[in-house]
Amino acid sequence: xxxxxxxxxxxxxxxxxxxxxxxxxxxxxxxxxxxxxxxxxxxxxxxxxxxxxxxxxxxxxxxxxxxxxxxxxxxxxxxxxxxxxxxxxxxxxxxxxxxxxxxxxxxxxxxxxxxxxxxxxxxxxxxxxxxxxxxxxxxxxxxxxxxxxxxxxxxxxxxxxxxxxxxxxxxxxxxxxxxxxxxx
Numbered sequence: 579x580x581x582x583x584x585x586x587x588x589x590x591x592x593x594x595x596x597x598x599x600x601x602x603x604x605x606x607x608x609x610x611x612x613x614x615x616x617x618x619x620x621x622x623x624x625x626x627x628x629x630x631x632x633x634x635x636x637x638x639x640x641x642x643x644x645x646x647x648x649x650x651x652x653x654x655x656x657x658x659x660x661x662x663x664x665x666x667x668x669x670x671x672x673x674x675x676x677x678x679x680x681x682x683x684x685x686x687x688x689x690x691x692x693x694x695x696x697x698x699x700x701x702x703x704x705x706x707x708x709x710x711x712x713x714x715x716x717x718x719x720x721x722x723x724x725x726x727x728x729x730x731x732x733x734x735x736x737x738x739x740x741x742x743x744x745x746x747x748x749x750x751x752x753x754x755x756x757x758x759x760x761x762x
Contacts, residue, residue, distance in 0.1 A: 581721075582698040582757040586714055589748070593617060593709035594693035598653065598683035601669040607651065607681045614707050616740040617649040618733075621691060621701040621758065623656045623664045624672050628755035629699050631722045632730070633676065636700070639730045641679040643737050650680035655691035656699070656759040664759070691758055698755035704736050704746070712740060715750035 597608040609617075618640065622629045629636075640650045652673075656664040666684045673682040685691055694703055704713035713736035720726040736746035 580757060581754050584701045584714060584716075584753040584755075585695045585697045586750070586752050587695050587703065587711060589711055589714070591711040593619075593705045593711070594690070596653075596683075596685075596690045596693065598685055598690060600681035601666045601684050602673050602678070602682060605681075607683055609651075611649065612705065612709060613647055613649040615647045615649075616707050616712075616737075617651065617705045617709070618643060618737065619651045619653060619694065619703045619705070621653050621655060621694070621696040621699055623654045623661070623699045623756075623759075624668050625661060625663050626699040626756040627722050632700065632717050632720065632728050635728050635730045636717060637676050637678060639734055639737070641677070643741075644679045646741055648737060648741060652678065652680055652682045653685050653690055653696075654682065655685035655688045655696065657688075657761045658686075659761065661759045688758070688761060696758060698753060698757055700755050701753050702733055704733070704740060706740050706745075707743075712736070713746045713750060714753075716753040719751075721754055
């Protein structure tokens with residue numbers, strides 16, 4: 579299991595524009611649909627042990643954020659040539675089984691991952707109501723095997739700040755995960 583850190587896109591970066599299909603509904607979903615309260619864009623996939631490790635609490639946190647008015651977009655940019663288990667039919671099954679209340683978008687061209695400078699799964703990007711990046715970092719300090727409880731405390735605190743109209747703490751730790759599986 580290779581550990582890859584997120585690249586920590588500069589705070590204040592505008593929300594990159596994207597339009598991808600939701601694997602569950604088939605509907606095109608666009609960054610222009612971001613809530614005036616803010617948006618969370620998270621790069622995840624089906625197989626990554628780092629994502630699997632936090633998936634239950636992550637889905638609960640994301641579903642709660644949606645219920646509170648934040649837009650949440652989950653994006654999978656992994657190559658299906660090398661990782662077919664991350665393909666759209668498997669994504670749809672996962673999103674349905676886990677009761678995602680947010681779109682799960684397939685970035686086949688990998689252009690969206692590149693526009694965010696996403697490096698790993700999971701990789702989180704939280705934007706405020708002005709569509710400016712205010713948090714990029716980890717879910718919490720837990721990784722597979724380190725025995726730290728999965729709480730989502732760091733991302734939750736950032737989301738709470740955005741929904742309260744305040745800036746999250748500038749102290750942010752890069753996410754660690756599997757590298758995005760790039761097309762060759």
